[in-house]
Amino acid sequence: MKAKILLVAGIFLLVLFVAVNLSAKSTLFTLVYDMFNQVSIKPQETGSMNAFVVGAVSIDGSEIEDPNDRFSRIIKDVISKTATLNPIKPHAASLAEGKLKFNTYCAVCHGSSREINAEGFAKTKVNELGMIAPAVITLTPFFSDGYIYHKAKYGGAVMPPMGYAVAAEERWNIVNYIRELEKQK
Numbered sequence: 001m002k003a004k005i006l007l008v009a010g011i012f013l014l015v016l017f018v019a020v021n022l023s024a025k026s027t028l029f030t031l032v033y034d035m036f037n038q039v040s041i042k043p044q045e046t047g048s049m050n051a052f053v054v055g056a057v058s059i060d061g062s063e064i065e066d067p068n069d070r071f072s073r074i075i076k077d078v079i080s081k082t083a084t085l086n087p088i089k090p091h092a093a094s095l096a097e098g099k100l101k102f103n104t105y106c107a108v109c110h111g112s113s114r115e116i117n118a119e120g121f122a123k124t125k126v127n128e129l130g131m132i133a134p135a136v137i138t139l140t141p142f143f144s145d146g147y148i149y150h151k152a153k154y155g156g157a158v159m160p161p162m163g164y165a166v167a168a169e170e171r172w173n174i175v176n177y178i179r180e181l182e183k184q185k
């Protein structure tokens with residue numbers, strides 16, 4: 001009985017050994033083994049966990065001070081007397097940075113022109129797919145700088161909060177760039 005078990009175990013190990021050592025990309029074992037060895041950091045393995053670009057990953061969530069109170073922060077900027085003032089002049093560097101950030105984080109939904117689709121939303125791919133973002137520069141002339149600045153941070157009923165992606169100074173640069181975009185026909 002014992003010998004039989006040993007024989008079976010021996011054959012099993014032999015098959016396993018052959019499977020691993022054959023080049024055979026098609027063997028099931030190699031496949032499973034391959035999938036385990038993905039580019040990843042395994043538990044307890046030291047790796048590059050702390051090598052992310054600073055700010056690339058939100059880890060403290062503090063961009064949204066109070067998720068239930070996103071709108072009062074935006075609304076106070078509607079009245080020009082209480083609106084947050086833009087501390088950054090629209091100099092060339094600010095506009096260049098604003099353009100980069102706007103094109104990266106805003107244009108995907110809002111586009112960067114006044115062009116609209118049949119439903120009246122910005123003519124962008126995501127709107128074709130069901131998003132309902134307005135061609136933002138048709139609206140922004142009616143908003144204070146502070147309003148756009150806070151809107152970018154806190155989002156809206158539909159718009160996602162973008163504060164994780166664009167820091168304070170970057171949002172002012174975006175505002176400056178939007179003011180520049182408004183000048184186009």
Ligand code: HEC
Pocket residue numbers: 102105106107108109110131132133134136139140143147148151152155156157158159160162166174
């Ligand atoms: C995922 C799509 C999406 C992205 C990305 C996005 N928005 Fe929006 N945005 C919307 C939608 C949808 C609305 C209209 C509904 C709402 O306010 O939630 C909107 C509305 C706005 C408005 C009009 C506010 C109002 O009260 O009418 C402004 C200004 C604005 N977005 C600025 C920005 C800026 C600046 C960025 C980039 C930092 C940005 N958005 C990124 C979807 C988006």
